Amino acid sequence: MISAEQALEMILARIDILEAEERPVLDSLGQVLAEDVFSTIDIPPLDNSAMDGYAIRAEDTRGASPRAPRVLRVIDTVMAGSISSCEVAPGTAIRIMTGAPVPKGADAVVRFEDTDEAGRQQPGESARPPEIGIRREVAVGADIRRAGEDVGRGSWVLDRGAVIRPAEIGVLASLGRATVKVIRRPVVAILATGDELVNAGEPLPPGKIYNSNTYSLAALVLRYGGVPRILGIASDREDVLVNRLSRGLDADLLITSGGVSLGDYDVVKDVLAKEGEINFWTVRIKPGKPLAFGTVRGTDRTGAARNIPLLGLPGNPVSVMVTFELFARPAILKMMGRRYLAKPVIEAVLEDSIENSDGRRVFARAVVEERDGQYFARTTGPQGSGILTSMSLGNGLAIVPEDEAGAGPGDRVQVMMLDWSQELWN
Amino acid sequence: MISAEQALEMILARIDILEAEERPVLDSLGQVLAEDVFSTIDIPPLDNSAMDGYAIRAEDTRGASPRAPRVLRVIDTVMAGSISSCEVAPGTAIRIMTGAPVPKGADAVVRFEDTDEAGRQQPGESARPPEIGIRREVAVGADIRRAGEDVGRGSWVLDRGAVIRPAEIGVLASLGRATVKVIRRPVVAILATGDELVNAGEPLPPGKIYNSNTYSLAALVLRYGGVPRILGIASDREDVLVNRLSRGLDADLLITSGGVSLGDYDVVKDVLAKEGEINFWTVRIKPGKPLAFGTVRGTDRTGAARNIPLLGLPGNPVSVMVTFELFARPAILKMMGRRYLAKPVIEAVLEDSIENSDGRRVFARAVVEERDGQYFARTTGPQGSGILTSMSLGNGLAIVPEDEAGAGPGDRVQVMMLDWSQELWN
Numbered sequence: 001m002i003s004a005e006q007a008l009e010m011i012l013a014r015i016d017i018l019e020a021e022e023r024p025v026l027d028s029l030g031q032v033l034a035e036d037v038f039s040t041i042d043i044p045p046l047d048n049s050a051m052d053g054y055a056i057r058a059e060d061t062r063g064a065s066p067r068a069p070r071v072l073r074v075i076d077t078v079m080a081g082s083i084s085s086c087e088v089a090p091g092t093a094i095r096i097m098t099g100a101p102v103p104k105g106a107d108a109v110v111r112f113e114d115t116d117e118a119g120r121q122q123p124g125e126s127a128r129p130p131e132i133g134i135r136r137e138v139a140v141g142a143d144i145r146r147a148g149e150d151v152g153r154g155s156w157v158l159d160r161g162a163v164i165r166p167a168e169i170g171v172l173a174s175l176g177r178a179t180v181k182v183i184r185r186p187v188v189a190i191l192a193t194g195d196e197l198v199n200a201g202e203p204l205p206p207g208k209i210y211n212s213n214t215y216s217l218a219a220l221v222l223r224y225g226g227v228p229r230i231l232g233i234a235s236d237r238e239d240v241l242v243n244r245l246s247r248g249l250d251a252d253l254l255i256t257s258g259g260v261s262l263g264d265y266d267v268v269k270d271v272l273a274k275e276g277e278i279n280f281w282t283v284r285i286k287p288g289k290p291l292a293f294g295t296v297r298g299t300d301r302t303g304a305a306r307n308i309p310l311l312g313l314p315g316n317p318v319s320v321m322v323t324f325e326l327f328a329r330p331a332i333l334k335m336m337g338r339r340y341l342a343k344p345v346i347e348a349v350l351e352d353s354i355e356n357s358d359g360r361r362v363f364a365r366a367v368v369e370e371r372d373g374q375y376f377a378r379t380t381g382p383q384g385s386g387i388l389t390s391m392s393l394g395n396g397l398a399i400v401p402e403d404e405a406g407a408g409p410g411d412r413v414q415v416m417m418l419d420w421s422q423e424l425w426n
Numbered sequence: 427m428i429s430a431e432q433a434l435e436m437i438l439a440r441i442d443i444l445e446a447e448e449r450p451v452l453d454s455l456g457q458v459l460a461e462d463v464f465s466t467i468d469i470p471p472l473d474n475s476a477m478d479g480y481a482i483r484a485e486d487t488r489g490a491s492p493r494a495p496r497v498l499r500v501i502d503t504v505m506a507g508s509i510s511s512c513e514v515a516p517g518t519a520i521r522i523m524t525g526a527p528v529p530k531g532a533d534a535v536v537r538f539e540d541t542d543e544a545g546r547q548q549p550g551e552s553a554r555p556p557e558i559g560i561r562r563e564v565a566v567g568a569d570i571r572r573a574g575e576d577v578g579r580g581s582w583v584l585d586r587g588a589v590i591r592p593a594e595i596g597v598l599a600s601l602g603r604a605t606v607k608v609i610r611r612p613v614v615a616i617l618a619t620g621d622e623l624v625n626a627g628e629p630l631p632p633g634k635i636y637n638s639n640t641y642s643l644a645a646l647v648l649r650y651g652g653v654p655r656i657l658g659i660a661s662d663r664e665d666v667l668v669n670r671l672s673r674g675l676d677a678d679l680l681i682t683s684g685g686v687s688l689g690d691y692d693v694v695k696d697v698l699a700k701e702g703e704i705n706f707w708t709v710r711i712k713p714g715k716p717l718a719f720g721t722v723r724g725t726d727r728t729g730a731a732r733n734i735p736l737l738g739l740p741g742n743p744v745s746v747m748v749t750f751e752l753f754a755r756p757a758i759l760k761m762m763g764r765r766y767l768a769k770p771v772i773e774a775v776l777e778d779s780i781e782n783s784d785g786r787r788v789f790a791r792a793v794v795e796e797r798d799g800q801y802f803a804r805t806t807g808p809q810g811s812g813i814l815t816s817m818s819l820g821n822g823l824a825i826v827p828e829d830e831a832g833a834g835p836g837d838r839v840q841v842m843m844l845d846w847s848q849e850l851w852n
Contacts, residue, residue, distance in 0.1 A: 025626065029645050044812065045635060079662070081622025083633040098687075099622055099741075101633045150813045157815060165845060166649055167817035170642025170743060174635075174814050178627025196507030196525055200451065201604030207509040207527045209471060209600075216596030219455050223592055236505070261524075315525075317596060344846070386470065387576045388600050389583060391593035419591060420770070420846070 001284040003402075004326055004361060010279075011293050012341075014309055015331045018252060021184040025172045028164045030225050031182035032337035037158035039175050042148035046101040048080075050143045054093040054115060054132055055106035058140040069116055069133030077128045078103060095128040102144055109143035110134050151175070161339060183337035188221045188328075189248025190214055191231040193241065193258040193268050194315060199233065212388060213257040213313075213320045220324050226253075226332045238267045245275060249298030252335060254308055255328055258315030261290040272296070272312060280312075284402055286360040287319040287385040291327065316385035322363050322397065325418065344417045346396075348375035354383075354398060354413075355406045365390040366398035368415050377415050395419045427710045429828075430752055430787060436705075437719050438767075440735055441757045444678060447610040451598045454590045456651050457608035458763035463584035465601050468574035472527040474506075476569045480519040480541060480558055481532035484566040495542055495559030503554045504529060521554040528570055535569035536560050577601070587765060609763035614647045614754075615674025616640055617657040619667065619684040619694050620741060625659065638814060639683040639739075639746045646750050652679075652758045664693045671701060675724030678761060680734055681754055684741030687716040698722070698738060706738075710828055712786040713745040713811035717753065742811035748789050748823065751844065770843045772822075774801035780809075780824060780839075781832045791816040792824035794841050803841050821845045 020034035049055065056072060064070040072093040078084040080099035088094055088105035096102070096109060112118075116133035151157060157175065158168060164182065172180050197211040198204055211233055218228035229251055234244040236259070248254050259268025260280060269292070272278045276296030283291050292312025300306040311331065313323045330341035346368070354364045366377040380393040396415040400407050407413050446460035475481065482498060490496040498519040504510040506525035514520055514531035522528070522535060538544075542559035577583060583601065584594060590608065598606050623637040624630055637659055644654035655677055660670040662685070674680050685694025686706060695718070698704045702722030709717050718738025726732040737757065739749045756767035772794070780790045792803040806819035822841040826833050833839050 026641055026644055026648075029648055041630065041636075043635070045630065046633060079622075080620060081634055099620075099635075145810075145812065150810065151815060158818065162818075165818075166642050166645035167747065167814065169645040170638040170747065171814050171818050173626045173641035174638035174743060176624075176626050176628075176630060176636045178625075194506060194525075196505075198602075199604075200599045200602050202602075204467065204471065204602060207472060208507055209469070209525075210467075210602045212596040212600035215452055215599035216592050218452055219592035219595040222452075222455055317600060321593065321596065384571075384576065386571065388593065388597050389577060392584065392588075392591075392597050 001282045004283055004285050007281060007283045007291060007293070008327055008330060011311065011327055011331055012334055014293075014295065015334050017337050018184050018186055018335050020181045022179045022181055025169055025177055025180050028180050028182045029166070029169060031164050031185065033158055033160055033162045033164060033168070033180065034183050034337065035181040036156065036160045037172065037175070037177070037180070039151045039153055039155050039157050041176060042153045043151040043174060044145055044147055044149065046147050048099055048101050048145050049096045049109045050098065050145045051109055051111040052097050053109045053111035053143065054134070055088055055096040055103050055109050056093045056134065056138075057088060057090060057106060058108040058138055058142065060090060061108070061110065061134050061137045064134045064137050066135045069135045071131050071133050074128050074130060074132050076103070093132055093134075095132075107140045108138045110136065110138050111143060114138075161337065163338070186226045186252035186332055186335040187229055188226045188253045188255060188332065189229045189231050189251035190217045190221070191234055191244055191248065191254065191256045193234045193236065193256055195235045197233045212317050213315070216317065216321055216388075217255055217257065217324060220321065220329070221332065224329050224332050225336055236267055238271055241267060241271045242275070245271070245296070249296065249308060250301065251298070251308060253328075253331060254296060254310040255324075256292075256310065256312045257320050260292040260312040260314060268312070272310065276307070276310060278310060278312070284360045285326070286358070286362045287316060288314055288323040288326070289360065290314050291323060317388040318365070318385040318391055321391050325397070325416070345414050346375050346417060347412055348377035348398070348415045350398065350407050350411045350413045351376055351378040351409055353406060353408045354379060354400050356400045356404060359402055361402045362400040363397040363416070364400070365394035366396050366415060367394050368396045368417065375415070377413060427708045430709055430711050433707060433709045433717060433719070434753055434756060437735075437737070437753055437757055438760055440719075440721065441760050443763050444610050444612055444761045446607045448605045448607055451595055451603055451606050454606050454608045455592070455595060457590050457611065459584055459586055459588045459590060459594070459606065460609050460763065461607040462582065462586045463598065463601070463603070463606075465577045465579055465581050465583050467602060468579045469577040469600060470571055470573055470575065472573050474525055474527050474571050475522045475535045476524065476571045477535055477537040478523050479535045479537035479569065480560070481514055481522040481529050481535050482519045482560065482564075483514060483516060483532060484534040484564055484568065486516060487534070487536065487560050487563045490560045490563050492561045495561045497557050497559050500554050500556060500558050502529070519558055519560075521558075533566045534564045536562065536564050537569060540564075587763065589764070612652045612678035612758055612761040613655055614652045614679045614681060614758065615655045615657050615677035616643045616647070617660055617670055617674065617680065617682045619660045619662065619682055621661045623659045638743050639741070642743065642747055642814075643681055643683065643750060646747065646755070647758065650755050650758050651762055662693055664697055667693060667697045668701070671697070671722070675722065675734060676727065677724070677734060679754075679757060680722060680736040681750075682718075682736065682738045683746050686718040686738040686740060694738070698736065702733070702736060704736060704738070710786045711752070712784070712788050713742060714740055714749040714752070715786065716740050717749060743814040744791070744811040744817055747817050751823070751842070771840050772801050772843060773838055774803035774824070774841045776824065776833050776837045776839045777802055777804040777835055779832060779834045780805060780826050782826045782830060785828055787828045788826040789823040789842070790826070791820035792822050792841060793820050794822045794843065801841070803839060
């Protein structure tokens with residue numbers, strides 16, 4: 001048997017970061033930046049007003065006070081997005097709105113509150129008065145935002161490797177970028193195997209069960225940013241299996257469920273071994289001991305031959321989800337160019353018991369709550385690997401190490417958090 | 427001025443949970459369940475084998491040991507998904523694979539390890555031997571998973587109000603559900619206003635700036651599960667504004683940016699006031715003081731008249747993102763049926779200083795890190811509301827209350843976490 005760390009290391013050694021693609025900015029949300037982004041413009045592009053007020057020459061305000069306003073002639077109005085064709089000469093002012101470029105000749109802005117504009121206008125009126133009284137001295141540069149103050153032309157803005165969040169989308173748009181170079185999302189082909197499987201929505205003949213693995217796997221792929229491609233169900237007949245698998249041979253990763261345990265005498269292992277170079281492992285974890293990993297011969301997007309990584313997960317619904325989190329998620333994140341591949345692990349006080357009967361690392365489905373700055377974990381009840389509702393009841397996996405016989409009430413355990421709360425993605 | 431809490435309360439009072447819709451299970455990821463889900467089937471559907479082994483009658487194993495195996499005649503093999511037509515009579519056994527229904531007559535399973543099968547087969551052979559030696563006594567029920575053991579027919583499985591995660595998708599599929607009733611996602615129409623705005627990808631005339639608000643807002647809507655509808659840029663001309671706005675009148679929420687500050691004399695406020703019932707607020711927060719909220723007259727999906735909530739955000743890029751998080755996100759989450767509308771707030775030790783000059787609640791963009799079980803926060807640098815890169819540099823908003831003049835190094839501050847790390851959504 002190999003450890004979970006050994007399995008993950010061998011998997012990641014065969015996984016490459018995918019190539020970059022140019023994408024419309026808004027479509028890149030959640031992808032990883034594949035270029036360093038520099039600004040080709042100044043933001044703001046021109047000196048502009050930080051306030052609604054009057055653009056003036058600072059020297060014209062010398063000695064101004066509420067009692068002795070300096071009266072200037074108002075020669076124009078300028079709004080954000082316009083440029084005044086007038087120049088502020090001594091003794092004149094231009095009415096200016098927030099964000100509007102500072103007109104020629106002006107070197108400061110006096111805000112409305114520091115003028116007598118209110119007394120010169122009818123209520124609700126907003127046209128410019130012919131003259132304006134300045135009630136306060138202002139310094140050169142007052143209430144002017146300088147060109148390039150936020151972002152200078154040529155300056156570094158975003159790092160290659162950053163994850164695109166809403167803020168990065170906004171920043172890219174503010175630089176005038178319509179598209180951006182990001183690592184593309186992996187296409188992950190998903191194949192469920194087993195004669196006993198029937199797809200949801202169909203009648204259930206005796207002896208059959210509904211296929212849940214395809215759906216939980218596709219949802220996990222979506223959640224972590226991949227593009228699922230559902231290959232359906234392959235029965236345990238070799239020709240069906242080969243045919244289904246062949247539809248996924250231009251994907252970036254193939255995930256199968258079922259047919260990889262040591263005791264099996266179905267054809268999945270034979271076919272996988274024939275179609276590529278696959279290793280069958282037993283991993284010292286519970287649930288999820290049997291695991292297959294290797295490559296199958298496929299093609300890339302141009303049709304050229306290429307080896308595609310294949311991850312063969314066990315067939316039990318819980319084992320599938322747990323082994324996906326342990327092995328497939330890091331692989332998908334690495335393909336996407338993510339730097340941090342691990343889920344957060346917290347320490348919690350266990351409130352019930354977890355047994356470890358056979359020296360494997362146990363991942364028990366658990367509910368983690370925070371009370372008074374301390375995390376508490378309790379298991380979701382029976383931990384059978386067919387009990388998928390246990391994944392739905394929990395938000396984390398409480399870990400009992402290989403060399404411990406179990407954990408009881410009051411023990412401190414590590415918990416790999418799958419969701420921070422029921423309220424995912426908030 | 428009103429407080430942030432008062433503003434949010436008045437907004438949420440006008441926001442309704444949207445109606446339910448029936449969706450394909452996999453497409454419902456991230457939506458909220460609008461039905462209680464009960465199982466119409468037993469899982470597993472029949473008593474079945476927990477192991478690869480032999481289905482036998484427990485009484486036939488009495489006295490069996492490695493030295494004195496009880497030899498039984500093997501009459502059939504049964505695999506998962508099949509049902510044996512044979513019945514296990516005294517002295518006989520049926521070879522059975524994991525998950526296969528337990529045949530008639532059998533009341534226990536003996537795993538391969540407890541038989542002498544290995545000695546009866548050639549290496550690599552997996553056909554059933556004519557006879558099998560049982561090397562161990564087993565009790566009635568051994569290694570049999572009972573029908574309905576995981577989920578009983580008629581039992582409760584998922585709660586109305588639960589967020590659909592990958593585990594819930596898997597559970598629904600395991601019940602045979604192809605579709606599920608969930609609260610639909612809100613369509614959020616986004617309108618940027620301002621003569622100075624130009625869309626990314628176009629040349630930038632003098633005095634103009636690139637429109638970033640449309641993109642950051644659309645990305646935020648996507649992130650929180652809404653469906654953005656981009657209405658483009660409206661200049662400050664009334665007819666253009668009315669026309670653009672009219673394209674969003676069948677959305678579930680309208681969000682505008684710009685044109686709502688008290689000092690403005692542009693037409694946005696006039697038009698909004700004319701098209702609906704809009705309140706213009708000043709909220710005691712920084713950034714983001716001016717805010718408009720109310721309803722405009724629109725239509726629902728059937729074309730019937732209806733009032734649509736409209737949220738008018740300020741025009742500055744940072745103010746837009748902060749006020750979205752404070753006011754639009756909770757509204758969108760409420761529409762989606764989410765129960766927890768708040769972002770997580772943590773306590774951190776401030777490492778630099780935040781000023782609060784005018785008695786508003788300050789939300790400073792900050793980088794939060796955990797070191798030795800303690801959170802530390804430092805601001806992202808200059809906090810001007812035009813400096814959008816400050817949102818990109820940070821992962822949280824450090825809060826200085828209205829009645830405090832600021833916070834300095836070593837002070838404990840509350841931080842609203844926007845992302846738990848740069849590595850969003852892991």
